[in-house]
Amino acid sequence: MTRRIPFAFKFTTGLVAGICLTLTSAYAQQCGGDFRQFLAGVKQEAVAKGLSANAADRTLGGARIDQKVLARDRAQGVFKMTFLDFSKRVISNYRMKNGAANMQKHAGIFQRTENEYGVPAPVITAFWALETDFGAVQGDFNTVNALATLAHDCRRPELFRPQLISAIEMVQNGDLDPQRTTGAWAGEIGMVQMLPEDIIKFGRDGDGDGHVKLKQSAPDAILTAGAFINHLGWRNGEPWLQEVTVPQNLNWIETGLGKTKTGSQWAALGIEPRWGQISSNLPASLLLPQGRKGPAFLAYPNFNIYLEWNQSLIYTTSAAYFATRLAGAPRYNAGNPDQGLNDAQMKQLQTKLRAKGYDVGKIDGILGAGTRAAVQDTQQKLGMPADAWPTPALLNRL
Incomplete structure (x- = not known):
């Protein structure tokens, strides 16, 4: 779970050509070139930030380039799927059943999370399911190797170099084993797939054992997810997505993210909810992921938090819809969308x-x-x- 794109679905922007680029960020960050010289630069930066040379050596000493990480980073075709195909694939009966069971099993920590951070159980549970199938599939990539590979690569070093330095801090704190800690190919760790920098900032001890163990502890993962989502700007007590029916004489140019009306204004145009009541005073966009003949949703301000989590509209709409299902909404009306493009x-x-x-x-x-x-x-x-x-x-x- 990160501000960009979590688990196997990451970053569809173009490749940055060349090596040893100087990128604009909080500081000049080098990429490419000799890998050992690159790691020496990372160590120097970590020590300058107050981390120990010993922790840097323990973290980086055995690091290596993982070609499988680079291959995964370059091959991300899943977002060429339509919303209907993707949502049907990822929102299975298994995930619905286990999501409900986990919300019941961990009701206490979910209630604490909502009390402290305002984030309801279905929202966290949907991400938990999509990220790792409730912890069952957390990834088997060595975390340090993954981060070092992506920081050294010149595609997005401004994102991953700070994560590699945060991994050194986690090693220094005893929260990461450079040889044994594994996770997703992009360096995320644990049941809700967080990068080291966010674990340090938002990690919470949900089970009271004095540690934040996102790989093993569901309470830790749930409370941490709530803290992170709250930090992204979640608005307590407000909806995030609502399926609606739309009249066929609507002015379609007014639809889409970024084009908002109040719920009452949409209702006046003939928009009707399929479940619950339209929030009359909240701004909302009318979202048509497969056009006017497919499913239709009102996306409220909290939907923007999903876009902070993941930049793909298909993933975010599926995750938000999944959360509404866990909250009691019916299956969407798939409609009969026009044929798309291959x-x-x-x-x-x-x-x-x-x-x-x-x-x-x-x-x-x-x-x-x-x-x-x-x-x-x-x-x-x-x-x-x-x-x-x-x-x-x-x-x-x-």
Whole structure:
């Protein structure tokens, strides 16, 4: 669980070419080049920050580049799935059943977490399920090797170098074993998959044993997740996502994240809840992950916390919807969405949109925020329903 993208779904931005780049951040950070010289620089920085040379040596002495980490970092095609396909894949009957059982089993610590941090049990439980299947699948990558590999790589060293230094601090504190601690390929540790820097800042002792053991202790993981989500700005007592029905005469250009109306304004346009009541006074965006003929959701301010957790709209919408299911919402109405584009067609569409001056980012076949915005604007200009869902009909028109 991190501010970027957790577990196996991470970072769809383009590669940064070259080695030994100097990146703008709190300090100049080197990447690439000789690996041992790179580690020596990390040690020097850690010592300058007040950590012991001995802890740095114990952490970095056996570190090595893990090519499997680099391969995983480069191969992240899962977000080319549609919302319906992805959500059906990850929200299984097993996870629903075990989610309910875990909320009951750990009711005490969940209540404490909500009392202290305002985050309800279904929200944490959905992340816990999607990240590690309630701790069953936490990853088998050596954490130090993963962090050292990604910090040395010149793709996102400004993110991972501080995490490697925080790992040294965890070793110094006795909370990480450089040889034995394992986790996800991007360096996250434990049941809710957190990076070392966030473990140091937000780790909480939920079971009262005096330690924060996110790999072994469910109470520690639950309380820590609550502290972290609270830090991201969770608004106590407010909804996060609500499935709704939409009239077919809606002005579709008004839909999408970043375009908000109050709940009462949406209701006046004919938006109706499928479960619960619309929060009349809260701002909300109308989210159509597969266009006007697919599922529809009102995304309230707390939905922004999901986007802090993970930048993929497909993952975040699935996680938020999963949490509503755990809270008692019915299955979504899948509807009958228009046919989408395959990978080659999506890249072709992105190429055409870029040629028209739109910023769609990398031509990667992923329906990211930039591509969605370009699609919606283009649909409106062409007189098509502007629901931001790319179809063969749109591609043909272009």
